[in-house]
Amino acid sequence: MLDIRYIRENPEKVQQAAKDKGYNVSISELLKLDDERRDLQSQVDDLRKKRNDNAAKMKGGKPEQSLIDEGKQIKIELAEREEYLTNAEKEFTDLLWQVPNITFEDVPVGGEEDSVEIKQWGEQKTGAIDHLDFAIKRDWVDFERGAKVAGAKFYYLKGDLALLENAITQFALTKLQEKGFTFMTVPHLVNQRTLTGTGFAPRTSEQSDEYAIEGEDLSLIGTAEISLTGYHADEIIDEDRLPLMYAGLSPSYRKEAGASGKHTRGLFRVHQFSKLEMYAFTLPEQSQEVHEKLLAIEEEIWQAIGIPYHVINIASGDLGAPAAKKFDIEYWSPVDGTYRELTSCSNCTDFQARNLNIRVRRKDGSLETVHTLNGTAVSLARSLITVIENFQNEDGTLTVPEVLRPYLGGREVL
RNA sequence: GGAGAGGUGACCGAGUGGUUGAAGGUACCGGUCUUGAAAACCGGCAAGGUGUAAAAGCCUUCGAGGGUUCGAAUCCCUCCCUCUCCGCCA
Numbered sequence: 001m002l003d004i005r006y007i008r009e010n011p012e013k014v015q016q017a018a019k020d021k022g023y024n025v026s027i028s029e030l031l032k033l034d035d036e037r038r039d040l041q042s043q044v045d046d047l048r049k050k051r052n053d054n055a056a057k058m059k060g061g062k063p064e065q066s067l068i069d070e071g072k073q074i075k076i077e078l079a080e081r082e083e084y085l086t087n088a089e090k091e092f093t094d095l096l097w098q099v100p101n102i103t104f105e106d107v108p109v110g111g112e113e114d115s116v117e118i119k120q121w122g123e124q125k126t127g128a129i130d131h132l133d134f135a136i137k138r139d140w141v142d143f144e145r146g147a148k149v150a151g152a153k154f155y156y157l158k159g160d161l162a163l164l165e166n167a168i169t170q171f172a173l174t175k176l177q178e179k180g181f182t183f184m185t186v187p188h189l190v191n192q193r194t195l196t197g198t199g200f201a202p203r204t205s206e207q208s209d210e211y212a213i214e215g216e217d218l219s220l221i222g223t224a225e226i227s228l229t230g231y232h233a234d235e236i237i238d239e240d241r242l243p244l245m246y247a248g249l250s251p252s253y254r255k256e257a258g259a260s261g262k263h264t265r266g267l268f269r270v271h272q273f274s275k276l277e278m279y280a281f282t283l284p285e286q287s288q289e290v291h292e293k294l295l296a297i298e299e300e301i302w303q304a305i306g307i308p309y310h311v312i313n314i315a316s317g318d319l320g321a322p323a324a325k326k327f328d329i330e331y332w333s334p335v336d337g338t339y340r341e342l343t344s345c346s347n348c349t350d351f352q353a354r355n356l357n358i359r360v361r362r363k364d365g366s367l368e369t370v371h372t373l374n375g376t377a378v379s380l381a382r383s384l385i386t387v388i389e390n391f392q393n394e395d396g397t398l399t400v401p402e403v404l405r406p407y408l409g410g411r412e413v414l
Numbered sequence: 415g416g417a418g419a420g421g422u423g424a425c426c427g428a429g430u431g432g433u434u435g436a437a438g439g440u441a442c443c444g445g446u447c448u449u450g451a452a453a454a455c456c457g458g459c460a461a462g463g464u465g466u467a468a469a470a471g472c473c474u475u476c477g478a479g480g481g482u483u484c485g486a487a488u489c490c491c492u493c494c495c496u497c498u499c500c501g502c503c504a
Binding site: 038041042044045046048049051052054055056057058059067068069070071072074075217235236237238361363364365367 | 424432433441442443459461463464465472473474483484485494
């Protein structure tokens with residue numbers, strides 16, 4: 001959530017940012033609720049002071065009946081006001097949670113088509129066999145049995161393709177260790193507070209992309225970002241420890257409920273895939289620099305493997321609530337002759353951190369909310385698509401990208 | 415899953431109904447001392463809300479939520495978590 005004090009001082013800016021992001025929230029309504037809440041708060045505070053003063057009077061010895069009677073009267077009034085306050089607080093908080101993060105100046109305004117390409121790398125080849133056809137011919141993937149065991153869009157990876165996935169993971173993991181990230185495995189199930197605090201499930205709606213465990217306060221994570229954000233919840237971190245850089249490996253579980261009409265063939269959009277995620281907790285003044293750094297690492301990975309791509313600066317309407325700015329890397333698909341989403345890298349500024357109460361203790365003793373950032377190092381299912389599409393041979397074999405060979409026992413061809 | 419113990423400030427740790435927002439220690443900040451540092455000593459130091467030019471002031475917070483009471487960190491109930499032992503198990 002945003003800082004209510006910031007919203008009070010910049011109502012137009014917040015309203016405009018919400019509009020640019022496609023969120024229909026009324027800031028004037030929010031501020032009205034804020035006033036009501038504060039008014040009730042001061043009424044309650046006054047009554048509590050009366051109660052405390054009254055109680056203090058009879059601290060010493062035998063209380064007088066008149067004081068006790070007065071105390072009882074205050075108690076009744078207070079209970080009534082407190083109920084009003086509780087309701088007002090809830091109404092206010094519910095609306096505050098619906099306000100999305102503001103965006104940076106250099107974020108293009110508009111929808112998906114307004115995102116701006118800021119870089120291209122590699123050769124745009126054309127004319128390759130679709131990854132699914134290619135993989136099925138090699139008996140590398142089995143969606144039919146995945147459907148039998150779990151349902152549509154679940155799958156088995158088999159043999160060399162499963163080994164290739166492992167090789168890509170190991171390669172990326174090694175790279176991130178060199179960059180100073182701390183490798184982590186994380187809980188794959190998280191509670192509601194962590195999920196909503198990260199900004200994922202719209203708390204009011206049931207159209208969540210997350211699988212929830214019935215009868216438990218637990219949901220399957222759609223990305224390790226969720227578990228990693230919650231890692232430092234309610235903590236105060238010393239300034240000189242930041243930035244903290246983590247690399248989390250986990251499966252990502254997604255219902256993909258609203259995915260109809262989107263590109264879904266094969267491994268591109270599935271209910272479960274492995275992903276190695278970069279995550280950073282930073283000082284506010286560091287986050288933009290770290291954001292660029294995360295993007296640079298992503299580029300380094302795809303360049304090393306040899307996958308053509310471009311980088312886009314995502315337009316406001318596609319950012320989602322928590323992000324102030326987002327870079328996507330899209331790989332070049334020689335099958336479709338177009339770019340497709342591969343990784344994503346967001347600066348969420350203090351939005352998630354405020355939800356989960358993650359702060360930094362400055363050298364001068366003051367407290368401030370930290371900034372959080374996340375970026376995909378490799379999402380495995382899509383990584384496999386890129387390699388199959390870009391490294392396939394006419395005889396049905398697959399050339400192993402050089403940097404991956406050490407993780408495949410030196411094999412050059414699969 | 416069963417039995418017991420416990421959850422207090424950035425951290426450790428006192429505190430069982432009324433100057434306890436909370437002793438003491440550590441860390442941190444400022445100072446004295448020192449060529450410099452350390453040590454020692456002196457002082458400061460919870461968070462959130464409200465309020466203010468800035469303060470002061472006021473309210474809240476001792477795992478969470480209810481309850482008892484004129485008054486709760488302290489008593490009662492429910493839940494969550496941690497630790498120890500037993501059971502089970504990769």
